[in-house]
Amino acid sequence: MRWLSLRVTGAFLNSITILLGGLFGLARWPLSARTQDFFRRALGAAAVFSGLRLVWLGVNGTFSSCLKQIFITLLAVTLGSWTGRLLQLQKISNRLGHHASRLIAAAGSAASRPGDGFIACTILFCAAPLGWLGAVTDGLSGNFYLLAVKAVMDGLATASFVKILGWPTALAAFPVYAFLGALTLSSQVWARPLLDSHGLTDAVSVTGGFVACVLALVIFEVRKVELANFLPALAFAPLLTWWFR
Numbered sequence: 212m213r214w215l216s217l218r219v220t221g222a223f224l225n226s227i228t229i230l231l232g233g234l235f236g237l238a239r240w241p242l243s244a245r246t247q248d249f250f251r252r253a254l255g256a257a258a259v260f261s262g263l264r265l266v267w268l269g270v271n272g273t274f275s276s277c278l279k280q281i282f283i284t285l286l287a288v289t290l291g292s293w294t295g296r297l298l299q300l301q302k303i304s305n306r307l308g309h310h311a312s313r314l315i316a317a318a319g320s321a322a323s324r325p326g327d328g329f330i331a332c333t334i335l336f337c338a339a340p341l342g343w344l345g346a347v348t349d350g351l352s353g354n355f356y357l358l359a360v361k362a363v364m365d366g367l368a369t370a371s372f373v374k375i376l377g378w379p380t381a382l383a384a385f386p387v388y389a390f391l392g393a394l395t396l397s398s399q400v401w402a403r404p405l406l407d408s409h410g411l412t413d414a415v416s417v418t419g420g421f422v423a424c425v426l427a428l429v430i431f432e433v434r435k436v437e438l439a440n441f442l443p444a445l446a447f448a449p450l451l452t453w454w455f456r
Contacts, residue, residue: 218399219392221349221358225365226388229336232366233381236373250367254360255430258423261356265348265420269413283451284417290451291418291444292437301437307338315376328376332383336365337390340438341426346391347445348419350398351412357423358391411449418448 242250266284270277295301314331336342341364345357365387373380406412422441429436 218353219349219388219395220353221345221355221362222388222391222395224355224359225336225342225362225391226384228362228366229332229369229384229387230381232369233373233378233384235366236370236381237378239374242367242370247367250363251430254363255427257356257360257363258427258430261354261360262420262423262427264356265352265354265416265423268352268354269417269420271413279455280414280417280452283414283455284421284448287414287418287447287451288421288441288444290447291442292440294443294447295437295440298443300439300442304338304340304439307334311335315372326379328372328380329382331376332369332372332380333386335368336383336387339365340442342387342391343394343442344419344422344445346394347398347402348416350395351403351406352416354416357419406449409449409453411452414448414452415445418444 270280272280311331311334314327317327339361341357341361345355345361349355349358369381369383403412406415422438422444425436425441426438428434429438
């Protein structure tokens with residue numbers, strides 16, 4: 212009966228938006244530069260709102276307790292970034308992105324295959340650090356807003372790719388749903404009960420909120436951020452919270 216209460220809202224939104232983006236692209240409805248700039252600004256604002264909302268909901272207690280939680284979060288983000296660099300997470304993400312880019316660049320050439328667009332978009336959409344971050348926060352707190360931001364980004368990308376690579380591009384929605392859905396369910400079924408039993412779930416949510424705010428710097432083109440390197444912070448947050456008790 213417990214499985215009936217599980218939700219993968221964010222993964223579902225992401226997959227549906229990819230399909231809608233594919234239909235939009237096949238209809239050949241162009242987006243003006245002004246419209247694209249509007250979406251970019253709106254997505255940046257949505258990322259900041261989603262991140263701050265996670266922080267607001269996760270930080271609680273007395274003033275000194277809130278300061279302690281924020282300090283632990285900043286420490287987790289710092290240690291997570293260092294660990295990500297040691298593990299070269301961003302380089303791995305970049306390699307996957309470059310492979311997908313080569314498949315896209317080869318579209319229309321004699322060496323291209325019919326499924327190249329599908330493979331390229333599956334890699335891009337599944338390897339995106341925002342997807343991992345959004346799926347974990349969705350599974351732990353039920354907050355799917357980060358995946359909703361990613362959904363719009365992927366839908367817009369699909370609308371462009373489908374014009375170049377054809378309709379199979381939109382079929383990436385299905386492996387994206389399977390991958391993000393599995394990550395969300397894993398967080399719900401295994402991670403959340405353990406974290407809830409020790410009161411550590413909020414620590415992960417707050418850290419995810421801070422990382423989401425960092426994402427806004429990328430969307431607004433303020434600076435380049437190696438977002439994948441911050442993912443280990445989600446593991447450091449509960450460990451440090453438990454340690455400093």
